[in-house]
Amino acid sequence: MPSLRGPRAVPSAPERPHPRRIGIVDLGSNTARLVVFACEPGLWYSIEDQIREVVRLAEGFGTSSHLTDSSIDRAVTALKLICDFAGAADLDRLQVIGTSALREADNRGRFLADIAALDLDLWVLSGTEEAQLGVDAVANSLAFNDAWVVDLGGGSVQASRMTDRTFEAGGAHPLGMVRLTEAYLRSDPPTAAEVATLEAAVAKRLSSWAKKVRRDPAPLVGMGGSLRNLARAVQKQIGYPIDLIHGYFLRLIDLEVLTELLLNRTAAERAEIPGIRSDRADVIAAAALVFRWRLRKTRRDGLVVSGHGMREGAFHRHFLPAPDYRIPDVRRFSVESRLARYPVPHVHTEHVRRLAGLLFDGLMPLHRLGPREKELLDAAAALHDIGVAVDFYHHYRHGAYLLSSKPLHGFSHREQVLLTLMVRHHEKGKPQTKGYEMLLHSGDKKLLRRLTACLRLAEYLERSRAGRIQSLEVEIGTETVRLHLHSREKPTVELRETYKEAAPLFEDAFRRRLELVPEPLTLPAGRV
C-alpha cells in the first residue's frame, strides 16, 4: 500500500537534460487536476499544461467517511486519464497527492487496490502535511513573513500559522465545502436556518482559532479553487481594473454582497454568475459562508488570495533544496526569472538598472523615498524592455500588457500597477493613473511620476545601449538638478536625447531644471 509517505528523492541533475518536467496531480475531494511544471531547479519554472476532472471524491462525506462506488469510479477514471496523458507527455516525474477524502476514507484500501495497476507515486497527506504545503506555497509566492493561512478544499479546510516564512502550526478540519454542503445546505437555495446551522458547526470547530487570530495582526491568506472563483466573481462585480487573482485583497464588504447573492440563487442560477465555474456552483455558497465567517470572527477587513496552494507547495519540493524548500527572496526571484524569459539585451538592461539606482540615491533629498520604492524602480528598470519580444513598435505598451497579465510574486497589485504604468511610460508620455484609482494610494500619482522620471532618465542616459555613462553624480540646487556624467567619449546621442525626451517629465516631477554636465572619466573603469 503506498499510503502516507514523503515525496521520492529528486533524481540528481545530470540524469536528464534541462529543463525538467514535473507533473503534480492533486487528487482533491472535489477535483483531480494534473499540472505540468517545466523548470530548471532553483532558477525558473512555468506551467506548461494542465488537465482537470471533477471527481467529487468526498461525495457522501457529509454523513459518513465512506467513498461511494460512484466517486471511486470517477476518481479511477480520472487517474487513468491523467496517467494516459502523463504517459504520452514526456515527464521526468509524476507525483499524485491525496488529501482529506483519501486520508479519512474507511474504505481507502479498496480504492488503492483499484489503482494499484497504475503504479502511481501516491503521497496521501496527513492534515499537518497538507497545511504545511499550503504554507510553503504562500512563503514562495507572497512577500509576507507572517500570516494566517486558510486553505479550503472539498473535504477539509486547513488552517495554519506561518512565522518567519516557516510553518509554525496547523492542521486540517473536516469543514470542506462538499462536506458542508451535503451536511447542512440541503435546500436549493439554502434556507436561513440551514445557513445558521452550518455557521454554528463551523463556530464549534473554529472559535478558538478565531479568537487567537483576532488578537494577532498577521494578515489572513486564503487559497483553494473555490476562493479563486469567489474572488473572480467579486472582481467582475466591482469592475476591478486588472485581471489577476494571486495577491488580490478580497474585502469582506464585497464578499458579504456576493454571499447574499449566492444564498438567494439556486445552484443552476449561480452557474450563470460571471466568475463562478458551473461545476462548482452547487458548493460555492458553502465556501463563501466559511470565508465570511472567518473574516467576521477575526475582525479582518479582508484577506489576501493566493493563487498558489498545496499543488505548488508539492512542486516546490522538487524545485527547491531541502530541508526548507524556500525561494530566498520572492520579489527578486520573480523579477529575475521573469526577465530570463525574454530576450532583452542583458548589458543594456543592467546598465539602466544601475543608472536608475544612482539617480534614485542622488535624488533622495528631493523625494525622500525608501528602499521599497527603490526596489520598485529597479524592477521596472529590469523589465522595461520585455515588450520588444512582441514588437519594437509600441513595445512600451506591449511590456505593460505582459506585466499586467501574470502575477509578479511578492509585489502587491498596487505595486504591480505602478510597475505596469512605469513600463508603459518609460519612453514617452505623462504617466496616468486613470482607471486604476481603486488600487492606488493617495500620493501614488506623484510617486509614479517621480519613479518614471528616474527610469526615463536612466533609459535615455543609456540611449546608445553601449554603457557609455559609466558613473554619475547628482548635484541638487535650489532651481536645478545637475547631473555630472562620466564617460570615456562624449555621449552626444545621450545628451541630445535626454534633453529632448527625458527632461520634461523630470522637470515636472521634481520641479527643478535638468542640467547635464558631461565629464571625462576620472574614476577607475568598472566603478559603477
Next chain:
Amino acid sequence: MPSLRGPRAVPSAPERPHPRRIGIVDLGSNTARLVVFACEPGLWYSIEDQIREVVRLAEGFGTSSHLTDSSIDRAVTALKLICDFAGAADLDRLQVIGTSALREADNRGRFLADIAALDLDLWVLSGTEEAQLGVDAVANSLAFNDAWVVDLGGGSVQASRMTDRTFEAGGAHPLGMVRLTEAYLRSDPPTAAEVATLEAAVAKRLSSWAKKVRRDPAPLVGMGGSLRNLARAVQKQIGYPIDLIHGYFLRLIDLEVLTELLLNRTAAERAEIPGIRSDRADVIAAAALVFRWRLRKTRRDGLVVSGHGMREGAFHRHFLPAPDYRIPDVRRFSVESRLARYPVPHVHTEHVRRLAGLLFDGLMPLHRLGPREKELLDAAAALHDIGVAVDFYHHYRHGAYLLSSKPLHGFSHREQVLLTLMVRHHEKGKPQTKGYEMLLHSGDKKLLRRLTACLRLAEYLERSRAGRIQSLEVEIGTETVRLHLHSREKPTVELRETYKEAAPLFEDAFRRRLELVPEPLTLPAGRV
C-alpha cells in the same frame, strides 16, 4: 564624392556570428531616421531600435533647389548624432539613403563636403531607384502581384507600377509635401484658392498617370510617414477596432472628411488631432490633398496603406538574395518567421497543423471552402499556442493579443481578425465577432465558427501532445460525422477530451453529431 551608387556588397556569412544587425538611415526631405534591423538573412528579421530627427532638408524647395544653410546644419547634426549612436551600437552595416532633396540640390557638393569626415556609406537614390525600393517593400510585405504604388515624401512623390511582384516602371515627381506646402499653402489655415492652385499643379504633373490608373484595376498602395499619420487619424475617428496600420484599407470617404478637417485648422490645431504627429502638422494637409486627388482622379474607393517603404526596401537588399530581393511567399514567410520567435513545442504544433488540414479536406463536402480558407486555418494552427510565452493561464487570450499587435504580412486585416478570433477560441467558448463587424464580410461568422471548430478538434485530438492520432478519415453521414482515428495505442485522453471540449462547437458549426472511432494503425507510420 560618394554620389549615386548601389549598396556595397554584403559581407559573407562567416564573417560575423548570427544574428546580423543592419542599420538603414533614410535621410529624407522631411525626416532623418535610423532603423536598426536584427536578422538572419533569408530567415527572419525584426526591428531593434530607431532614432529619428526632423531635418526638413527640402526646406526652400518650394521655390528653388538649393539646400539652405539651416537645413544643411540640421542634417549634418542629425547624421552626426546617428553616427554617434550607430558607432556605439554594434552594427554589422550602416547604410545611408539619400532621396529627393539630396538628389536635386544644386549645392549638394557643399553638403557632401560637410559630412565627408563621417565616412558614410551614402547611396543617393535616383528617382527610379527610390520608386523601385518602394515596390520592393510592397512585394515583400503585402500579398499583391500587381499594384500601383505611391510613396509620398517631403521632397518628392514616387509613383510606380508593380507587375508580378516586379518593378515595371516608375519614377519621382517633385510633389513632396514640404515642397507643396511651401509653394502653395502659405496661409494658415490654407485658403480655398491655395488648395485649388496646389491641385492644379498636381494635375498638371499627374493627369496622364491618373488616366492610366483609372483604366487598370490593380489596387493602389500608398506609403510614407504622412500617410501613416493620416491613416492613424482616420482610424481613431472611425473607432477602428484594431491598432494596425500596415495593410489598412484607407477609404476615400474617410479621407475626404479628414482632409476637410485638416484644411479648416491651423497647423497648431492640427497637431492636437489624435494620430497626427506635431512635427508633421504643418505639412500634413498637403499630404492629404495629394492622396485625395489621386483617389478621386483614379476613381478608387480607397488605397491600401503599406507600413513598409523605401527603408525596408533598402534593408531587403541586405536580407534577401540578389538579383530579385524577393521573399518567395509572403504569407508563409510571415507565419513561419512569427512562429520561430516563440518557444512553442514544434512537434505538437506541426501535428495540430496536419490534423487540422486533414479535417478541413475531409469536411470539404460540408463547408465547400477554398485554399485561402485552408491557409487561414493552417496559420491559426501554427500560431495557436504562442500565448503560452506570456503565461499558460489564459494563453488563448494572450495569443490573441500577440496576433493582433503586429501585422502578419500578406494577410488582410479581416483575415488577421479571423486568425485572432480562432486563436482566442481554440480551446473553449463560442467564437464571437462582436466589435469587429466593421472589418468582416457577411458569412464570416459562420466561416469563423467552422474554422475554429476544425482547429479545436485538431487541438483536442492531439491533447496529450504526443502525436498519437497518426491519421484520420472523415466519414460524412446525413446526421453524423464519423472520424476514424488511427493510432498505435488507444488515445484515451484524446477521445475523452475531444468529446467533452471540442464536440459541442463542432456540432453547432456543422450541424452533425460527432462520432469518434478509434482504430488500430494499419497504415505505414509517418503516412500523415
